[in-house]
Amino acid sequence: MTKDHKDAPMLIAGAWRSSKNQHPIVDPYRGDTVGASAQATLSDLEDAIAAARKGADAMAAMPGHERQNRLQKVAGRLAAEKSEIAKLLSRESGKAVRDSQGEIDRAVDTFSLSAGEAIRIEGRHVPLDGSAMGAGRYAFLLRFPVGVVAAITPFNAPVNLTAHKVAPALAAGNAIVLKPPPQTPLAIQRMIEIVQEVGFPEGALNVVHGGAEIGKALVAHPGVDFITFTGSTQAGTAIKAGSGLKRVALELGGNGVTIVHSDADITAAATACARNSMRLAGQSCISVQTVLVERSRFDAFVAILLDKVKELKLGDPLDPATDVGTLIDEAAAKRVESWVDDARKNGAKVLTGGVRHGAAHEPTVLVDVKPQMEVVCNEVFGPVVSILPYDDLSEVVDFTNRSRFGLQCGIFTASNQTTFDLVRKLKTGGIIVNGTSTWRTDQLAYGGVRDSGMGREGPRYAIEDMTDQRLVVFNL
Template sequence: MTKAMQDVIDVRHLIAGEWIASPATDVTTDPYRGTAVARVARGDAGVVDRAVAAARAAAPGVAAMPAHERAAILHRAAALIVERAGEIGETMARETGKALGDATGEVRRSQDTMTLSAEEAVRIEGSHVPLDASAMGSGKIAFMLRFPVGVVGAVTPFNAPFNLACHKIGPAFAAGNACVLKPPPQAAAVVDRLARIFEDAGAPPGALNVVHGGADVGRALVADPRVDFVTFTGSSGAGAAIKAATGLRHVALELGGAGQTIVHADGDLERAAPMVARNAMRLAGQSCISVQTVYVHRSVLARFTEMVVAEVERLVTGDPLAEGTDIGTLIDEAAARRVESWIAEARAGGARILTGGTRQGAAVTPTVIADPQPTDRVVCDEVFGPVVSLVGYDDIEAVFRSVSESRYGLQCGIFTASNAVMLRAYRAIRTGGLIVNGTSTWRTDQLAYGGVKDSGIGREGPRYAIRDMTEERMILFNM
């Protein structure tokens, strides 16, 4: 840990280009060491009101900026992200317990998010509608053009605090909107670093406003009718509450998943086992597409299980800041206790714990479970911890039905050498994405990312987010 990182970071709200303190503060804590990382201004409904008013006032100016100017600011932000990645990664590892390599990697990857947003800022286009297909339209000309919605309200989670904030503010600004961002209280200092990058890149005052606080601040933000569009990443329960609160306003909700992956009889086990093991445990399992339930054809189940357990046991757990650590802690001890209780529930129902299953403070040892019940929460709910369950099957069609009937539908992986099986899975499984010869855990920033059912509404990725953060307007010329 560097000397600078040992100091407690002062985090304030950003409103209309000014850094604002609050009388009350909260403290973010290193879940591995238990030490204070940041002292954070605690917002309330009044602070939210000021931030939304600032965004509303700034929105016309942001919309009027030429696209190339918005793109230039985003390109400068991307360069600053790379320049400051080491410092921000260390802050993230301290606030979230994420292994330093993963934390720094998340920050560096966010260069892509900002660069893609910059590139899409100059590609927002409309269309000509041919009207001479009908007698009424003959002789007339119509165009459909896209315009910014105005004010975007964004609420982001702790598990990828930097990159997911980039996925909100990058497309929002690229589309010509002003934004009010409510970061996760557990990782406030990480998002503060991003806000300062955006300011240093030349964003005009009010284009990005940041309000810190708990769930009450998020509720005030999404309920404010001056917010034209709400984008949220988090739990399915919170997403449902946001949908209820926003009424007729549009939303994008990236919610939970159950991380199903299928290993068929003809799948490449040498490829599948390491990917399953590492993608189940990476980030301590705190990813909505983390591998959670793996359906394995019974003919290869024993061998595959042996390979996964061996790979999991090679992972290095411990101090998130130590070089070589693969798995750090969960976000806090309460989260670790919940995961521990779900493992105990599966064991009580007859499941076998093949490795792991213990907890120390906020850390849970990487856990492999065999023979869980379909109703165990480690199977049917989102674990959000370093736990993977292996389930044998004989009939792959039954697996397709089981995955499709899950309340979640974010992403699914399948390992098979058969094009016929792959295509059948693609047609049969109701999910946001299917990863062939890979696990559920895969995302690149230029693709559409999102789910169906309780996994959400809409798609992320700059191109697709910009589509949601703009609205179509028709103009008709009577010639």
């Protein structure tokens, strides 16, 4: 299936479409070109949305069991091609191939879970006899597809996060216009080909490649009914501002707070934090970025985490022994390097790492950081973890809730009382008990608060967003 060079054309009304303007896809580790994507014009976008409007009618008429069957076929085909798709993903993204294989496994789950939800879309009976006016009447809330879904996906987990847009949209009976990430469209391209091959109606899935201009026009277009986006807080803010009255689901950034209380299993906590701060080269919105450790356990925790981080292998993403590959490109690595250098100049201590190699950055552990440093208060999106001590849990609550982010946090403790105290007080979209902020499985209601976004992903929850409720009242 995979060739040395793979193109990613547009897909409009069931036909592949090329372009004179080709965007090269560069392997961030080797520096060679591995493919190219066909850049859309505004005219191409108009065609894609027009095709989706027609495709939406065909999708709405398709019975749930047929949508289920096709989505399950996609899952099976992805599973069968996992090795080749993962290799392609590692080439274009610099992601360690073990992580790429895990991502394809999760995309399989996402399509399979969406297939199951396609036959479980249900409304409810609304009792009216609670008032004299309603007595004797019957009311029902039914769910129908919204129509056309616009989806914009990121580079850090491109296959699975695209699956989280495409599979629920199709399961709900919608058509979709997808804008893949400019940096990593190639593995997505193979998934799109598989969706086409299993036989969805013409126009059910349309794909346009491009930058900010195409994205801005897509979300503002009156032919779009719902927008789903995963990416930076800055871009999400612009999408919300430009979307008019359309509903949006925004899964945005985070700063990965994990709390280690005095009664925690320090070895388990440090081991998990070491791996989950560095996997995907830290390019995950729930990557462990800041660890708050009760002061009496601080030194022991740091010692164990440091040993575990030093064991991680930085290297060729295609080497199965590699733990940490590159960042998405050299510019991203330079930004991480500058943030670490700035922290060091302002008093932070680098215990390990802190060195960039082209598009790669060594796994880095910082202590003596201050809350106002970029590496703490903003999203690093790189292989960097900062460790801070605390004396009282009220400090933890204040630190977490003062952040502009609120995606997920982790808590390590043996105390149910401590757990429920924090669950009540921490204002985040998710709390992982005896685990890090990084944990996610694909059926969860996943999302954040504040600058981390709005709405929830996960097939069941995305389908709720991608369907409209319609009230039906019977006067009998």
